[in-house]
Amino acid sequence: MKRLLPLPFAAILFACAPASGATLSIVSGGAVEPGVTSVVALFRAETGADVKVRFATAPMILQRIGGGEAADVVIAPPAVIDALANAGKVDGAARMAVGRVGIGVVVRDGTPAPDISSAEMLKRTLLDARSVVYNKASTGLYLEQLFDRLGVGPEVKAKEVRYPDGAAVIEHIIRGSGSDIGFGAITEIALYRGKGVRFVGPLPAGLQNYTSYAAAPSAMPGDGETAAAFLKFIGSPAARAALQARGVE
Numbered sequence: 154m155k156r157l158l159p160l161p162f163a164a165i166l167f168a169c170a171p172a173s174g175a176t177l178s179i180v181s182g183g184a185v186e187p188g189v190t191s192v193v194a195l196f197r198a199e200t201g202a203d204v205k206v207r208f209a210t211a212p213m214i215l216q217r218i219g220g221g222e223a224a225d226v227v228i229a230p231p232a233v234i235d236a237l238a239n240a241g242k243v244d245g246a247a248r249m250a251v252g253r254v255g256i257g258v259v260v261r262d263g264t265p266a267p268d269i270s271s272a273e274m275l276k277r278t279l280l281d282a283r284s285v286v287y288n289k290a291s292t293g294l295y296l297e298q299l300f301d302r303l304g305v306g307p308e309v310k311a312k313e314v315r316y317p318d319g320a321a322v323i324e325h326i327i328r329g330s331g332s333d334i335g336f337g338a339i340t341e342i343a344l345y346r347g348k349g350v351r352f353v354g355p356l357p358a359g360l361q362n363y364t365s366y367a368a369a370p371s372a373m374p375g376d377g378e379t380a381a382a383f384l385k386f387i388g389s390p391a392a393r394a395a396l397q398a399r400g401v402e
Contacts (some may be wrong), residue, residue: 155195175202175379180218181228183208183265183318184254184292184338185399186368188401190229192392199386210290210318225374226383230291234369243369252401253363256292258353259323264331265397276303283332286314286325288364295362296336324345326350338364340400363402 181189189268193204207224209217214229218237227234227243228251238245258269267278279285280301287293293315300309316322319341326335327349335350342352355361368387370380386392 174221175200175376177202177204177226177376177379177383178224179204179206179226179228179383180222180224181206181208182211182214182230182366183290183320184340184364184402185228185251185396187340187344187399188252188396191399192387192396195391195395196383196386200379200382202383204383205236210288212290213317223371223375225371225376226368227371228366229370230364231367234367238369238372241372243384244372245369247381247384248367248369249387251366251368251387252396253365254338254340254401255361255363256295256356257342258334258356259326259337259342259345259350260353261326261329261331261333262349262351264351265335266351269357271357272303273358275360276305278334279303279305281332282312282334283330284312284314285309285336286316286322286329287336288319288322289315289317290319291364292319292336292338295364299356299360301363314323322352325330343400366401376382 189206196202197204211230211233213235214227215233218224218227219240219242227237234243234245234248237243260267269278281394287296300306314325319337322335322337323342323345326333333337339355346352368384370384374380
């Protein structure tokens with residue numbers, strides 16, 4: 154009797170995935186865009202599925218999916234997944250962890266890097282900046298609390314510039330002056346390297362905050378089989394490596 158050898162992950166995926174030509178609609182948080190884009194490309198190559206991804210901030214995802222916008226898979230912070238599951242929009246029990254993203258500091262290219270090596274130096278940098286630019290999404294909500302903890306909340310409030318998403322923050326830094334300082338998801342900042350901005354570094358370890366992301370299928374996906382296959386694929390070694398290579402830990 155011949156011994157059966159374990160199948161590689163790709164073979165298992167092909168066995169359970171739909172035939173080529175299947176379609177999958179994903180709505181994802183923008184902070185994990187580099188990693189999700191890479192995973193989607195790998196999934197397309199493995200299965201032949203036609204995958205379309207729309208990126209948005211966490212508040213926008215909650216509003217759009219909660220309001221009835223269709224998506225087979227939603228990738229968002231756990232709190233958003235919980236809220237959508239409670240509303241009957243996604244299957245929270247079938248969620249799969251995607252990873253987490255930290256916050257980084259960015260300045261205009263050619264500008265000397267400010268010192269953000271400690272809480273005290275970050276505080277001084279914030280006070281010296283002409284403007285402090287950050288978003289109104291998950292990252293921005295944490296930063297509001299952090300600036301208050303550092304004792305510079307009122308000073309930052311007087312010169313802050315807020316945008317709905319991280320891309321607009323980076324665009325502001327590119328167009329601004331050397332005395333502007335921006336904050337955003339490290340993964341989003343990485344998308345603009347070589348395009349007019351300089352990544353200063355992550356927040357100091359004691360101040361760092363990570364936003365976690367999870368993927369969940371729609372409570373009634375258009376193609377439940379493909380959605381299930383994609384969630385399974387996220388847990389594969391190839392997908393994990395692709396995520397980590399693009400800053401999603």
